[in-house]
Amino acid sequence: MTQAEANPLLRVTRLRTSIATDMGRMVVISDVSFEVGAGRTLCIVGESGCGKSITSLSIMRLLPKPQGRIEAGHVSFLGRDLTALSEREMRQVRGRDISIVFQEPMTALNPVFTIGSQLTEALLAHERCGTAQARARALGALREVGIPDPESRLDAYPHQLSGGQRQRVVIAMALLCRPKLLIADEPTTALDVTVQAQILELFRQLRNSHGMGLILITHDLGVVAEMADDVIVMYAGRVVEAGPVASIFNRPQHPYTIGLLGSLPKVSERQGRLPIVPGTVPNLMALPEGCGFHPRCPLAQRRCAVDLPLLNAVHGDHRAACWLAPLD
Amino acid sequence: MTQQSVAVAAPRSARTTPRALQRLLKDKIALVMLILLVLIILGAIFAPLLTSFDPYRTSLRNRNVPPGALHLFGTDEQGRDLLARVLFGIRLTLASGFISLFLGGIVGTAIGVCAAYYKRADNILMRAMDTVLSFPAILLGLAIAGISGPGTWSVILALAISTVPPIARVARSSALSVVNQDYLVAARALGLGDPTILRRYVLRNCAPSILVYVTLRFGQVILLGASLSFLGLGAPPPAAELGTMVSQGRALLFTAPHVALVPCFAIFIIVLILNVLGDAARDIFDPKIQQ
Amino acid sequence: MTGTPAAQQPMLDVRELVRHYAQAGQAAVKAVDGVSFQIARGETLALVGESGCGKSTLARMIMALDKPTSGSVLLEGVDLSALSRNRLNRLRKKFQIIFQDPYSSLNPRMTVHETLAEPLVLHQIVPASEIPARVSRLLSCVGLTSAQAQRYPHEFSGGQRQRVGIARALACEPELIVCDEPVSALDVSVRAQVLNLLQDLQEEFGFSYLFISHDLSVVRHISHRVAVMYLGRLVEIGATEAVFMHPKHPYTRALLSAIPIPDPNIPPSRISLRGELQSTGASLAGCSFAPRCTNADDRCTAIAPVLENAGPNSRIACHHWRNLAAFDRGISQEQREPPAYVAAILARMSQEAAKTP
Structure with a gap:
C-alpha cells in the first residue's frame, strides 16, 4: 500500500453509481474508494x-446505458479524472491504457471473424502501424499467452478453440496495447482448475514483467489468497474491509469477512458442520438503516442499526467499516 | 393430442399476469389500440343494436348515396347501408380469422411440440410443414374452394392450414429451449409419463411465446382472408364480407369511391390494431426483456 | 432407510x-x-x-x-x-x-x-x-x-x-x-x-x-471416497483422506496442485501439465493421460493401465505410481484453527443461523 500511495496508477475516490430500474433509481455502489499501484494486484x-x-464497469465507463449513471466520486488514472473525459477520449483510454476481461470468453469474441483479424483490428484502432506489423504483434501476443501453434490459430474462428x-x-487482445492496468472480472470462473492455474500464472508473469496493475474481481477466495497484494471486501454496495491480503486472511476485522472466510470448507480436513452466516443478502432497494450488515451480525449493537460505520484504519493499512473494530 | 393443445389457449399463469398488466398500462399506444379493438369487437357483436338498417335489405332508390347524416358511411350500389354492412362484415371477418387461428394454432402447436420432444419424429413432421409452407395460401384457398365450393368455411380451412406450419415452427423452437432445461430432466428422473411432461412442463412454458406469435399472426390472417374473399373464394355476394365488399365496390371506384374505400379502411384499421397489439404482446412476454 | x-x-x-x-x-x-x-x-x-x-x-x-x-x-x-x-x-x-x-x-x-x-x-x-x-x-x-x-x-x-x-x-x-x-x-x-x-x-x-x-x-x-476421472476413465479412486493427502496418480496430483487454497500463507506449488486437454474423440491405445504427463514413457503410450489395488481401499490406473516421488501440496499447512476471536464470532453466527431458519 505504501508503494501504491507513492505512485498510484488508479485512485478511485468515493465512487457512487446508480442504476434505473422499474421501481426507481437504485444506488448500487456508494462510497467506494481504493488505489492500485503499478505492478500490484487488488482483489475485489x-x-x-x-x-x-458495477465498480469495474464504472471505472471503464461501460455501465449499461441509459440506466447506469455515476452519481459522485472520481476515478483518477495517472492523475487524469476518467469521469470527466468525453466519450471519445474515454475510447482512447480503453484498450490502450486500461483493458478489461470478462467472465464469459465466448461473448467477448465476434464469432464471424478470425482471431487474427480481431486482434489486428484492436491494434489498428489504437496505434499507427501497418497490417503486416499488426499481424506480427498479434502473433507475438498469442505466443505470450501460451497458445500452442499461434500461426495457425490466427486464422481460426473462435468456435474452433x-x-x-x-x-x-481474450486476454491476449486485452494485453495487445500493453495496458498499464488490467481489470479482470471473474476471468477464470467458467474454466477448469488446471486452465485457471495457467491463466493465473500468466497474470502473475505479466504483472512482474511489465509492471502492469491488476484488478481481479472474484468470489473465489482461493484465487484471492494466491494472487492479491491488497484486498477489498464489498457487501451491499459498500467496502466493508480493505487491507493487505495476509492481514485480511489472518486477522479479519469485519464480521462479514469472518463469516465469508469461515464458511469455506477446508481442504486440509473434514469438518463437521460448516459455520454459516445467518440471514440473506439485503435487497439494495431496501437497505437497512445504519450498517448494512447489522441484521445478520451476531455482534450488532444499538448503534449499528442507527449510524453507518465508515472505513477506518484498524492496524496500519488494514481498514474496516465496523463500529466494533478492532475485533481482536 | 387434443388434451395437450387445449392448454395453448389456457390463460397465462398467475406469474406473468400482474406484471404483464403493468407493462401494458405503461405502453400508451398499445393501450389505446386495445380499447379500440374492444370497441370494434363490441360493435361487431352488438351490430344489430347499433344500426337500425338491415345489411341485406336493398333499396334501389338510395343507390350509391355518399356518406351523410342518415347513412353514416353511405350506401352501396344496391342501396344497402354501408355502416351496417361493415359492422356485420367485421363480425364475419374477425370470427373466421379467430376460428382459423384457433384451429391452426392447436394443430401447429401439437406438431411443433411433438417435433421438439420426440427427436425421431422431428424430421418427418418439419419436412411435412415445409411442404405445406411451399404452397401459397391463395393457391391453397383456390384448391379448397375448387373442391368444396366457395364459402366462409373454405376460407377458414385455407387460413387454418396456412397458419399451421409457421405456428409449428415457433412452437418447435420454443419447445426445444424447454426440452434442454434441467427441470425437464428432473421430470423424467421422477418417472413422469410423456403426456404429463408435455402438458405440465413443455406446453406451460411455451404457451407465452406461441400466444405472442398467434397475436402477431392475427393481422396477417385477416388480410389473407380478405384477399381470398376479394378473389371470390369467400361467402358469395349478398353476404356482408369485407373482402367481397371491396371486390364489388371496385367497379364503382370512380363514380362512388366510398363503396370500396369504407370496407378497405375497416380492414386497414383492424390489421393495424392487431399488428400494434402483437408487437406490444411480444414486448410484454419476451423473456429477454423481462428481467 | x-x-x-x-x-x-x-x-x-x-x-x-x-x-x-x-x-x-x-x-x-x-x-x-x-x-x-x-x-x-x-x-x-x-x-x-x-x-x-x-x-x-x-x-x-x-x-x-x-x-x-x-x-x-x-x-x-x-x-x-x-x-x-x-x-x-x-x-x-x-x-x-x-x-x-x-x-x-x-x-x-x-x-x-x-x-x-x-x-x-x-x-x-x-x-x-x-x-x-x-x-x-x-x-x-x-x-x-x-x-x-x-x-x-x-x-x-x-x-x-x-x-x-x-x-x-x-x-x-x-x-x-x-x-x-x-x-x-x-x-x-x-x-x-x-x-x-x-x-x-x-x-x-x-x-x-x-x-x-x-x-x-x-x-x-x-x-467419504473420491473417484478421479480423466477422459472417460477412472484414474484413481480411494478414501478422501488418502487421495487428498497422498495422491498417487499424476493427474490427481496436477489437479490438486491447481486448486488455489484460501490461505495466503501457503505458496502455490504447481505441477504443470504438457499441452492442452484433448477431446475424447481421439482414441488412444495407451494411457489417456500420457500425452500430458511428464512421467510418461513408451509403455504409457502403448498399453493402457488398468485400475489396480494400491493399498487398502485405493485403486490407481498408472504404470508408474510406485516409482513417483511423494507429493505434498502443502495442504496440511493450512491454518486449521482460526484466531480465538474469529472462532467465537463464527460460533455465534452459526447459533443465530440455527435459531432463524
Whole structure:
C-alpha cells in the first residue's frame, strides 16, 4: 500500500453509481474508494449483487446505458479524472491504457471473424502501424499467452478453440496495447482448475514483467489468497474491509469477512458442520438503516442499526467499516 | 393430442399476469389500440343494436348515396347501408380469422411440440410443414374452394392450414429451449409419463411465446382472408364480407369511391390494431426483456 | 432407510459402463470408457474431473436417462437397463438427482407446492389428504417455510431454489441421490448452508450420494471416497483422506496442485501439465493421460493401465505410481484453527443461523 500511495496508477475516490430500474433509481455502489499501484494486484471480493462488477464497469465507463449513471466520486488514472473525459477520449483510454476481461470468453469474441483479424483490428484502432506489423504483434501476443501453434490459430474462428484458449485469446487482445492496468472480472470462473492455474500464472508473469496493475474481481477466495497484494471486501454496495491480503486472511476485522472466510470448507480436513452466516443478502432497494450488515451480525449493537460505520484504519493499512473494530 | 393443445389457449399463469398488466398500462399506444379493438369487437357483436338498417335489405332508390347524416358511411350500389354492412362484415371477418387461428394454432402447436420432444419424429413432421409452407395460401384457398365450393368455411380451412406450419415452427423452437432445461430432466428422473411432461412442463412454458406469435399472426390472417374473399373464394355476394365488399365496390371506384374505400379502411384499421397489439404482446412476454 | 447395516449389497454398483457417441465419418467419441465403482449405503462418493471428462454422461446413465453402449448399472442388485419402461419409472423414486443450476432446474410455471406434490402423487408416497402436510414437512426439512409453498420459483433466491430442488429430490424418499455440481452456482455463504443441509439429511435419512463436483474443497468436505476421472476413465479412486493427502496418480496430483487454497500463507506449488486437454474423440491405445504427463514413457503410450489395488481401499490406473516421488501440496499447512476471536464470532453466527431458519 505504501508503494501504491507513492505512485498510484488508479485512485478511485468515493465512487457512487446508480442504476434505473422499474421501481426507481437504485444506488448500487456508494462510497467506494481504493488505489492500485503499478505492478500490484487488488482483489475485489464479495458475493453476487455486492457491486463488484458495477465498480469495474464504472471505472471503464461501460455501465449499461441509459440506466447506469455515476452519481459522485472520481476515478483518477495517472492523475487524469476518467469521469470527466468525453466519450471519445474515454475510447482512447480503453484498450490502450486500461483493458478489461470478462467472465464469459465466448461473448467477448465476434464469432464471424478470425482471431487474427480481431486482434489486428484492436491494434489498428489504437496505434499507427501497418497490417503486416499488426499481424506480427498479434502473433507475438498469442505466443505470450501460451497458445500452442499461434500461426495457425490466427486464422481460426473462435468456435474452433477450447474455452481456455478462447479466454487466453481474450486476454491476449486485452494485453495487445500493453495496458498499464488490467481489470479482470471473474476471468477464470467458467474454466477448469488446471486452465485457471495457467491463466493465473500468466497474470502473475505479466504483472512482474511489465509492471502492469491488476484488478481481479472474484468470489473465489482461493484465487484471492494466491494472487492479491491488497484486498477489498464489498457487501451491499459498500467496502466493508480493505487491507493487505495476509492481514485480511489472518486477522479479519469485519464480521462479514469472518463469516465469508469461515464458511469455506477446508481442504486440509473434514469438518463437521460448516459455520454459516445467518440471514440473506439485503435487497439494495431496501437497505437497512445504519450498517448494512447489522441484521445478520451476531455482534450488532444499538448503534449499528442507527449510524453507518465508515472505513477506518484498524492496524496500519488494514481498514474496516465496523463500529466494533478492532475485533481482536 | 387434443388434451395437450387445449392448454395453448389456457390463460397465462398467475406469474406473468400482474406484471404483464403493468407493462401494458405503461405502453400508451398499445393501450389505446386495445380499447379500440374492444370497441370494434363490441360493435361487431352488438351490430344489430347499433344500426337500425338491415345489411341485406336493398333499396334501389338510395343507390350509391355518399356518406351523410342518415347513412353514416353511405350506401352501396344496391342501396344497402354501408355502416351496417361493415359492422356485420367485421363480425364475419374477425370470427373466421379467430376460428382459423384457433384451429391452426392447436394443430401447429401439437406438431411443433411433438417435433421438439420426440427427436425421431422431428424430421418427418418439419419436412411435412415445409411442404405445406411451399404452397401459397391463395393457391391453397383456390384448391379448397375448387373442391368444396366457395364459402366462409373454405376460407377458414385455407387460413387454418396456412397458419399451421409457421405456428409449428415457433412452437418447435420454443419447445426445444424447454426440452434442454434441467427441470425437464428432473421430470423424467421422477418417472413422469410423456403426456404429463408435455402438458405440465413443455406446453406451460411455451404457451407465452406461441400466444405472442398467434397475436402477431392475427393481422396477417385477416388480410389473407380478405384477399381470398376479394378473389371470390369467400361467402358469395349478398353476404356482408369485407373482402367481397371491396371486390364489388371496385367497379364503382370512380363514380362512388366510398363503396370500396369504407370496407378497405375497416380492414386497414383492424390489421393495424392487431399488428400494434402483437408487437406490444411480444414486448410484454419476451423473456429477454423481462428481467 | 431401514438402518440395517447387515446388507452387504452395495446401494449402487456400476459395472464396466461404456458410452460411445457415433460421429458421422469419424471414430466414435468415447465419453465414458469402462467405468466401474460401487457406492455403499449411507456413503458419499465424489466424482471429480474437468469438463469433458464424462462425469455428466456417467450421471445420466446412472439416472437411466441415457442408455449405456455396454455395461450395467445395478441399484440394490437390480439391473436398471433390463427393466421395462413401466417398472423403471416405478423404481425411479429410489434414485433422484439434484442439479447445478438452480435457475433451470425448477419449472418456472409451477408453484413450489405443485413441484413438491407431483412426486408424492406420482409415486403414491402419501394419501391425497396428507399431501399439504407432507409438502410443509419437506419444506421445513430444507429450511423453508410452508408459507412459501404457493410461490413461483422466480420469487426465490438461488440458494432457496436449490433448497426447493433438494426438497423435490427428497419427496419420493429416495435411497440414492446424484448431486450434479449442487453448490457450484451458489455464493460462498449460501454454499455452506446447502452443504450443511446435504450432510444433515444424510445423517437423518441415510442417503447414499454420488457427488459430482470440480470444487475439491467441497469434495474434501462432504465425501467419504473420491473417484478421479480423466477422459472417460477412472484414474484413481480411494478414501478422501488418502487421495487428498497422498495422491498417487499424476493427474490427481496436477489437479490438486491447481486448486488455489484460501490461505495466503501457503505458496502455490504447481505441477504443470504438457499441452492442452484433448477431446475424447481421439482414441488412444495407451494411457489417456500420457500425452500430458511428464512421467510418461513408451509403455504409457502403448498399453493402457488398468485400475489396480494400491493399498487398502485405493485403486490407481498408472504404470508408474510406485516409482513417483511423494507429493505434498502443502495442504496440511493450512491454518486449521482460526484466531480465538474469529472462532467465537463464527460460533455465534452459526447459533443465530440455527435459531432463524
